[in-house]
Amino acid sequence: MKSSVSTWSRWAWLAGLLAVPIIIVTFLISLTNDVSLIQRCTTALILMVMVIGLHVFSGNSGVVSFGSVAFAMIAAFTSALITIPADKKPSLFPDMPDFLNWLLSFTVPVPVGILISVAFTAVIALLVGVPLVRLSGLAAGIGTLAFLVVVQVVVTKWKAVTRGESTMVGVPKETTLWWALGAVVLVIAIAALYQVTRRGRRLIATREDDKAAMSIGISIPIERLWGWVASCSIAAFGGALYGHYIATFSAQTFSIALTFFIIAMLVIGGLGSLTGAVVGVIVVQVLAEVLRTVETQGIGPIPQIDAPGLTEMVLALILLLVLIARPAGITGGREITSWVRRRKGNAPQVAS
């Protein structure tokens, strides 16, 4: 009697197969000492955190969310407010409202700031999530988009706290390539764990067949809420890291354009699998890198094409092609473990 493969081994296979290549590639890139390449690699890793965050909810529940960047934004601003050195704060925030004056008196180390901002954002995600998880399909999409717009407007207009269009400055710049790598590995481990354990499987079950899920006693709102809060917290983590990477940012940084970029990466990789989230980021980033090179100097036989916007246009075209030719994305919504199993017949499959 063959027993089911243990949850731990599924988790280890999925997380390991995804994380190890990323660790190796990042290490190799660090060896090049190419400052601009390392910068772009860092950005790509931070984006990967956000894309994985979106996957945890949208990929597992099948409910699209346009709101993840809003949570990244909230966390970035929150962490900035508590990590900017206390002596700089009075001049940066001269009009801080009285009830928030306490924010000016202290400062915390960046890792603590990131932790607090993620926790704070998780609470907001919970409050927003309670009504949102009852919506499905188009209504859910519009609800999350509305939330993004609301946060955009508040951050832009509430100048006393967010500095509005004057942008956040003086934010400690501490995120490094290694921080970003550590964050990706941690987030892959968390997302994989969620997926192979009961909570995540129940959410996937609601995505597969909501009525059948209800018939076996799964509560759709409760499972969606868990996924939503986990997802928004991961997006927040990515946002806070990003804030401490670029050090100067405004509401425009966390735009609808970034939202669509993140969704595009998830869709190109394959909505429905963690592997898709990771592959989507890598493919889009590598492609963007190639296009950028063509734009600036040409590659081998390909001459330099001096066309600003080439990158964006080609990416949009590829997104369209993927949507038409392979709507389930490059991975077809399957996990890397299912290919390894087919080839070698040993790695256990993981629900995607």
Added chain:
Amino acid sequence: MSLLELSGVRICYGNAVAVKALDLHVDEGEFVALIGHNGVGKSSTVKAIAGVVKPTSGSIKFEGNDILGQQAGAILRRGIAVVPEGRRIFTRLTVGENLTVGGTVRSDRGEVKKSSAEMMERFPVLGKYADRMAGLLSGGEQQQLAIARALMSKPRLLLLDEPSLGLAPQIVEQVFDLLEELRKQGSSILLVEQNAAQAIRAADRYYLMRTGGVIESEAAGGDQAKADQVESAYLHFGKA
């Protein structure tokens, strides 16, 4: 006292009456078949018992308690599990995962694990393919999984909505063998079927449902002649 008792159950979708006035009961340890043609309201009846659809009037009692109007989750917790029409397994979860999510309403994780191992023993094909995506199973295997998934909640009453639909005759045979085995082990079963002859042969008692819920009820108990007779009457009725 019957385990399950429906009286005067009326189910409407908007203005359309799907079931007029249905009386039906299932006793402890009994295997009851509810047969009837497409569209007579069998699935609506199952959904009403399971709490997915709310009847407009009548009463549904389980172990003497009124369950009409309760949430599907609450009814499942009381001990009524459903194998829905069309199987509806989770194709992109593995077989093992389908089983464990079937135990969602049970709080003891260790017990759920134990039940899952028991299911894999009882249904060897599920044990064999435990780590395979459920969508890769054949129709008959998926039906076994759907039944096993429902059993994971340790129900006192199992409702099955047309489990033989779309299966090859040989596989249908297997499904009925399985139901018979379950009954021998003391399960109470309400089986909905269009496949009248086989259902009547297997069941202790059957109800014949006609449009709106007019019903004949008789003991079946493996009486082949009776089954054939009903079958032909039933087929005749279908043509009329």
